[in-house]
Amino acid sequence: MPEPESPTAGSPLAKPRDVDVAIVGGGLVGASLALGLSGTGVRVLLIESVAPDSAAQPSFDERTTALGNASRRIFQGLGVWDEVAREAAAIRAIHVSDAGRFGFARLKAADHGIDAFGYVVPNRVIGTALWRRLSGASGVEVRVPAGIEDLEITTERAYFKVVTAAGAREVTSARLLVAADGAHSAVRAAAGIEAAIEDYDQIAITAAVAGDRAHDGIAYERFTPTGPVAVLPLRGGGYGTIWSCTPQRAAELLALEDDAYLAELQSRFGWRAGKFRRIGRRASYPLKLTRAAATVAHRTVLIGNAAQALHPIAGQGFNLGLRDAALLAEVIAGATGDLGSADLLRKFSDWRAADRGGVVRFTDGLVRLFGSRMPGVSLLRNLGLLAFDLSPPAKRALARVSLGFGGPTPRLARGLPLLNVFPSLK
Ligand SMILES: Cc1cc2nc3c(=O)[nH]c(=O)nc-3n(C[C@H](O)[C@H](O)[C@H](O)COP(=O)(O)OP(=O)(O)OC[C@H]3O[C@@H](n4cnc5c(N)ncnc54)[C@H](O)[C@@H]3O)c2cc1C
Known part of the structure; x- marks a missing residue:
């Protein structure tokens, strides 16, 4: 593709401001990338449409x-874990069950020689820690x-205008444009990358609840005929709950008063975690599987929900x-030449393929297996849960997924710093 003679012809800002990497979307994933690149010698511009x-x-x-x-190790590498950990509840055991059936499975972190399968943290806490660290x-x-407009991608660079809420327009160019702008990614569309969307015909209702007893670090996943209910331990007691159900049922549930909703949630989930007493604000999310047809295009790369958005099951x-x-x-950080080159992007996309494909198939498979009403499937599922409870290899496999591995593991996820080989060449 030829370079445009002057992408800003006629503009008072005739010369674009050049950066190495422009990240569109400063949500949990985009902000993490910006922090990861900080201090590597790469000039980064992060553009986010909603104030943190x-x-x-x-x-x-x-x-x-x-x-x-x-993820904990990556956050340690980014220098935000200490702040996040103050509000984190460790998951020391996972309990999976099927409403009205005999099968259930239990996993204990200690049986796998680890302290915790993971940590439950309010999103607000994670976002605040990332953005605090980003300042400076x-x-x-x-x-x-701010947002971007007039995107034009040429052989050498991506050109666009950064538009602030006050209406200012800043002509900018970047060697690499990163789409971290979520499931409805405008950058993905502008780069001409198609996305396949499968509607699960489910809505997730989230709410924090307080119970009448301590949670002991147990995370519960209960499959019900109308969708899964997840009950996750929170720091200081209480649980974060996610109830996924049909849109019609969700509308009924969202219209209920708090006490009536809590009673419905209790009857769906049961009494394993004690009596639910109080509830915070409810919010709802339509559930879809969105998969970009490719994670890279010329001078463009998609990460996070812009690349794949999953069911939270x-x-x-x-x-x-x-x-x-x-x-x-x-x-x-390890690139020795053009950090938006086709070779570099292909390498990234190839390295991520196994992890991405594995997690998408695992998550989608769970939604379909546990969403099936067919009697044979439901029997298999219950036998599966029982067998699972008895089978150490199957438990190890799930523990591995819960630990967040699959495909080549990033250095930060192994607790290693980035290798910043030739920063002077960038
Ligand atoms: C109910 C529920 C529970 C979940 N629980 C878990 C869980 O326990 N564990 C887990 O791993 N995942 C979980 N997820 C998934 C997780 O929330 C998402 O994967 C994650 O939020 C993706 O982050 P992201 O930064 O890629 O995208 P988003 O969170 O969608 O952020 C995108 C950002 O881009 C900004 N933006 C959008 N358009 C533009 C634009 N044009 N210009 C500038 N900025 C823009 C937005 O303002 C936003 O800040 C859950 C999801 C749901 C719905």
Whole structure:
């Protein structure tokens, strides 16, 4: 593709401001990538449309996220874990059951020689820690609230205007454009990458609840005929709950008063975690599997939900997206030449393929297996859960997924710093 003679002809800002990497979307994944690149010598511009302290911030809202151990190590490498850990509840055991059936499975972290399968943390806490660390991070400039327009991708660079909420327009160019702008990614569309969307016809309702007894670090997943209910331990007691059900049922449940909703939740989930007494604000999320047809295009790379957005059934979406960010930071920091080159992007995409494919298939398979009403499937499922409870190899396999591994593991996820080979060449 030829370079445009002057992408900004006629503009008072005739010369674009050049950066190495522009990240569109400063949610949990985009902010993590920006931090990962800080201090590597790469000039980064992070563009986010909603202020991090706004109640409307869609990435770090009222939800809680179950972070695997690989994510913990990445956060340690990014220097945010100490702050996140102060509000984290360790998952010391996982209990999986099927409502009204005999099968259930139990996993204890100690049986696998680990302290915890993961940690449950409010999204707000993670977002606040990432953005606090970003302020003053070396090599990272931030524009928020802001978006981009007039994207034009040429052989050498991506050109676009950064538009701030006040209406200012800043003509900019980057060697590499990163789409971290979520499941409805505008950058993905502008780069001409198609996305396959499968609607699960389910809505997730989230709410924090307080119970009448301590949780002992147990995370519960209960499959019910209308969808799964996850009950996750929170720091200081209480649980984060996610109830996935049909859109019609969700509308009925969201219309209920708090006490009536709590009673419905208790009757669906049962009494394993004691009596639910109080409930916080409810929020709802339509559940779809969104898969980009490719994770890279010319001078463009997709990470996090922009690349793949999953059902929350196994708590894998952010963990997977964080590994996207960690590996991309590693590939960029270790690049010896053009850090938006086709070779570099192909390497990133190839390295991520196994992890991405494995987690998408695992999560989608769980939704379909446990969503099936067919009697044969339901029997198999229950035998499966029973066999699972008796089978150490199967438990080890699930523990591995919960730990967040699959495919080549990013250096940050192994507790190693990035190799910043030739920063002077960038
Ligand atoms: C109910 C529920 C529970 C979940 N629980 C878990 C869990 O326990 N564990 C787990 O690993 N995952 C979980 N997930 C998945 C997880 O929330 C997502 O994978 C994660 O939020 C993806 O982060 P992201 O930064 O890629 O995208 P997003 O969170 O969607 O963030 C995108 C960001 O881009 C910004 N943006 C959008 N468009 C533009 C634009 N044009 N210009 C500038 N900025 C823009 C947005 O404001 C936002 O800040 C859950 C999801 C749901 C729905």
